Amino acid sequence: MISIFLVLLTSGFLLYKFLRPPNALHSAENTGETVKQKPVLDLHPQIQPNVKPIDPAFLQHHFMKKSIKSMANTNE
Amino acid sequence: MVTIFALTVFFIIWRPFGINESIPTSIAAACILLLGIVPFKDVLTIFEAVSGASITILSTIVMSIVLESIGFFRWAAINLALKSRGSGVLLFWYIILLCFLMTLFFNNDGSILITTPIIIQTLSLLRLKPAQQVPYLISGALVATAASAPIGVSNLANLIALKIVGLDLNSYATMMFVPSMVGIACIAVLLYVYFKKDIPITFQNHSKPKDLNNLLSEYPTKKLSHPLAAKTLGQENIDWKMFRICIGVVVLTRISFFALAPFGIPTEWPAIIGAILLIMIRWYKKKIGAKDILKKSPWHILLFAFSMYVIIYGLHNVGLTAVIVDELGGAVAKDPFYAIFITGMLLTVLSNVCNNLPSIMIGTFSIKEMGLSLQTMQVAYLANVIGADIGSLILPMGTLATLLWFYTLRQYKIPMNWGKYLRVTLFVIPVSLALSLLSLYVWTTYFVF
Numbered sequence: 001m002i003s004i005f006l007v008l009l010t011s012g013f014l015l016y017k018f019l020r021p022p023n024a025l026h027s028a029e030n031t032g033e034t035v036k037q038k039p040v041l042d043l044h045p046q047i048q049p050n051v052k053p054i055d056p057a058f059l060q061h062h063f064m065k066k067s068i069k070s071m072a073n074t075n076e
Numbered sequence: 077m078v079t080i081f082a083l084t085v086f087f088i089i090w091r092p093f094g095i096n097e098s099i100p101t102s103i104a105a106a107c108i109l110l111l112g113i114v115p116f117k118d119v120l121t122i123f124e125a126v127s128g129a130s131i132t133i134l135s136t137i138v139m140s141i142v143l144e145s146i147g148f149f150r151w152a153a154i155n156l157a158l159k160s161r162g163s164g165v166l167l168f169w170y171i172i173l174l175c176f177l178m179t180l181f182f183n184n185d186g187s188i189l190i191t192t193p194i195i196i197q198t199l200s201l202l203r204l205k206p207a208q209q210v211p212y213l214i215s216g217a218l219v220a221t222a223a224s225a226p227i228g229v230s231n232l233a234n235l236i237a238l239k240i241v242g243l244d245l246n247s248y249a250t251m252m253f254v255p256s257m258v259g260i261a262c263i264a265v266l267l268y269v270y271f272k273k274d275i276p277i278t279f280q281n282h283s284k285p286k287d288l289n290n291l292l293s294e295y296p297t298k299k300l301s302h303p304l305a306a307k308t309l310g311q312e313n314i315d316w317k318m319f320r321i322c323i324g325v326v327v328l329t330r331i332s333f334f335a336l337a338p339f340g341i342p343t344e345w346p347a348i349i350g351a352i353l354l355i356m357i358r359w360y361k362k363k364i365g366a367k368d369i370l371k372k373s374p375w376h377i378l379l380f381a382f383s384m385y386v387i388i389y390g391l392h393n394v395g396l397t398a399v400i401v402d403e404l405g406g407a408v409a410k411d412p413f414y415a416i417f418i419t420g421m422l423l424t425v426l427s428n429v430c431n432n433l434p435s436i437m438i439g440t441f442s443i444k445e446m447g448l449s450l451q452t453m454q455v456a457y458l459a460n461v462i463g464a465d466i467g468s469l470i471l472p473m474g475t476l477a478t479l480l481w482f483y484t485l486r487q488y489k490i491p492m493n494w495g496k497y498l499r500v501t502l503f504v505i506p507v508s509l510a511l512s513l514l515s516l517y518v519w520t521t522y523f524v525f
Binding site: 004005007008009011012014015016017018019020021022 | 148152156170178246316323326331335
């Protein structure tokens with residue numbers, strides 16, 4: 001009977017090894033890191049982001065109406 | 077009676093409109109009871125004979141359903157892909173080992189239903205074409221089914237007949253573990269020899285342990301996800317404590333079958349307690365009730381086992397077992413060697429013609445009536461089990477597990493037919509069966525009795 005216990009314990013340990021989440025996830029959990037998946041949208045390196053600079057006239061118009069004091073009060 | 081039996085087996089194998097296998101058996105059992113072939117007064121005796129074994133198997137299936145619902149098996153495919161380290165040969169042996177372990181801790185039908193999708197997921201991760209997947213899938217299925225022989229609790233067919241020949245789980249394991257392991261090892265080695273040329277030496281999509289992120293990103297979450305998988309991999313927190321507790325409950329339940337048997341505690345009690353424990357752990361940790369278990373559990377197993385027993389009892393009452401006793405009784409009684417080989421071969425033929433569950437019952441009723449000594453009767457019964465668990469693998473209809481495997485492959489559109497299956501089993505099974513039976517003779521004669 002003892003031998004069948006040993007067989008089942010050893011087999012149980014092997015099954016645990018097969019079924020448990022991979023080691024990388026285990027260490028990630030301990031260090032507080034996460035395992036990242038590949039980004040869904042993978043942009044080509046040559047593609048530049050299409051960002052337009054803010055129109056200086058707009059900024060001037062926006063700030064001209066405000067005094068230094070009021071800008072300081074609103075943290076602008 | 078023979079017509080009723082033949083029609084029942086035909087409908088179990090054909091399963092028109094996907095009907096449950098318990099429907100033809102129940103109709104046949106009802107006819108047999110109404111015709112008076114089996115008297116109504118025997119119904120309670122039959123129910124007592126099959127209920128314990130059926131409840132044990134049912135509880136084991138409930139345990140696997142609970143574990144599957146919490147994602148217990150979801151990392152197996154990635155683990156296999158990582159552990160194989162790009163080697164096709166290593167992957168082959170890991171798949172064999174996983175299938176063996178799953179049957180050892182659950183049961184043969186459950187193992188097939190859980191491991192087949194895992195193997196397909198692993199092979200898809202490694203970008204094998206459907207035709208290249210066949211060697212791994214056939215090998216896994218044959219080993220998973222044959223692995224129900226070493227311990228009695230992995231197969232309904234083994235458990236039902238155990239009491240009839242006066243064996244308990246421990247004496248079964250003492251006599252059966254070594255011979256059936258020899259048979260399983262032989263199956264594995266012959267499968268490797270047969271498929272050696274088809275198994276890729278290395279995979280192009282070589283996966284090292286550090287490639288986990290790649291595997292996670294390539295994991296086919298929708299197309300090939302496990303039928304009961306709930307969430308996407310890598311997107312949830314892993315409850316390691318719960319994982320360890322669950323595997324602990326599974327192993328302890330299995331051990332308690334053997335530890336409690338000497339105290340006369342039937343196997344169904346630890347099985348029920350193990351299943352309830354897992355349901356409670358899931359409720360405590362995940363707040364999931366037992367509603368899905370009630371829906372998914374194959375309650376029909378009770379009805380199937382009961383009605384099949386009624387049918388075999390009917391065949392016994394009309395004299396089928398008497399024919400076997402008259403024809404083979406004398407030769408079987410000669411010597412344990414004859415007993416082992418004759419009953420093992422008889423069960424192989426019967427199982428492949430009419431499935432292993434009714435066959436093992438016919439075989440057991442027959443050897444019980446041959447007037448054998450206790451020792452010869454027990455080894456003849458164990459040879460029956462080898463015939464029913466290993467010999468039955470020659471044709472797909474030999475076991476319910478193999479039929480379930482074919483059904484699963486069709487769902488995943490893997491090319492497989494009876495001819496392809498038969499070419500492999502004819503090479504592997506007869507030799508493994510003969511070696512198992514010979515090992516049973518040597519082991520029980522020189523080491524046990």
